[in-house]
Structures are given as structure tokens and as C-alpha cells.
Amino acid sequence: MATAVKVDENAKSRLEELQAEIRIQTGSSVTQQELLTRLIDDAYESREAVIDSFRESRVPLSDGEKETMQRGRFSSGVETGEEDIDEILYG
Known part of the structure; x- marks a missing residue:
């Protein structure tokens, strides 16, 4: 059973x-559904x-x-x- 998934134009273009x-480098044609399934499997x-x-994201800090870190x-x-640091850490 196929379900429609909406993607923005940029994502559609990159897909x-x-x-x-894939077609150029392998000589094989794949459907977008096959490609998305493979990408999902790899991501899984x-x-x-x-x-x-x-x-x-926590880096870089705001x-x-x-300022909060520097106050302490x-x-x-x-x-x-x-x-000194090596001696403290590694003995």
C-alpha cells in the first residue's frame, strides 16, 4: 500500500x-519509491x-x-x- 508523502521542492529536486x-552510474533505473525505501532502510x-x-544544537553557545559560564x-x-593537567588527569 502506497502512501503520499509531501516534500518541499528542494527535497524533490535533490531526490x-x-x-x-544512480541511473547514470549504474545503468539501472530506480523509482523514487525504491530510492526512498533504500534511504529509509539505511537511515534505520x-x-x-x-x-x-x-x-x-548546543554549540556554539549563545x-x-x-555569560552564565563566565560568572561561575x-x-x-x-x-x-x-x-599539571596531564598529571592530575593521568597521574
Whole structure:
């Protein structure tokens, strides 16, 4: 059973370009339905990456978030070098 899915013009155009490239490079014609099914199957296999792509980005920080982080900083008066950090982290 086929169901209609609405996509914007840009996505439709890119789907058609991919469909044409498959035909040129492989000599095989695929329908847009076959292509979408393959893309969905591939995305399902790497679904964590797909899910992560919809998460709200936290980088770069907003100006307000930067200010909040800086308010909590203070100087201990001790110089800390890379060797010190390595010693603390790795013993």
C-alpha cells in the first residue's frame, strides 16, 4: 500500500538528482519509491545519527550562556600548565 508523502521542492529536486545519478552510474533505473525505501532502510540502520541530527544544537553557545559560564569562573591564583593537567588527569 502506497502512501503520499509531501516534500518541499528542494527535497524533490535533490531526490530526482540522486535518482538520475544512480541511473547514470549504474545503468539501472530506480523509482523514487525504491530510492526512498533504500534511504529509509539505511537511515534505520544508523538511526542514532538521524535522531541526533534533530537534537537542539548546543554549540556554539549563545551570548547569554557564555555569560552564565563566565560568572561561575574565578581565579585561584595558581598557574596551571599542560603538564599539571596531564598529571592530575593521568597521574
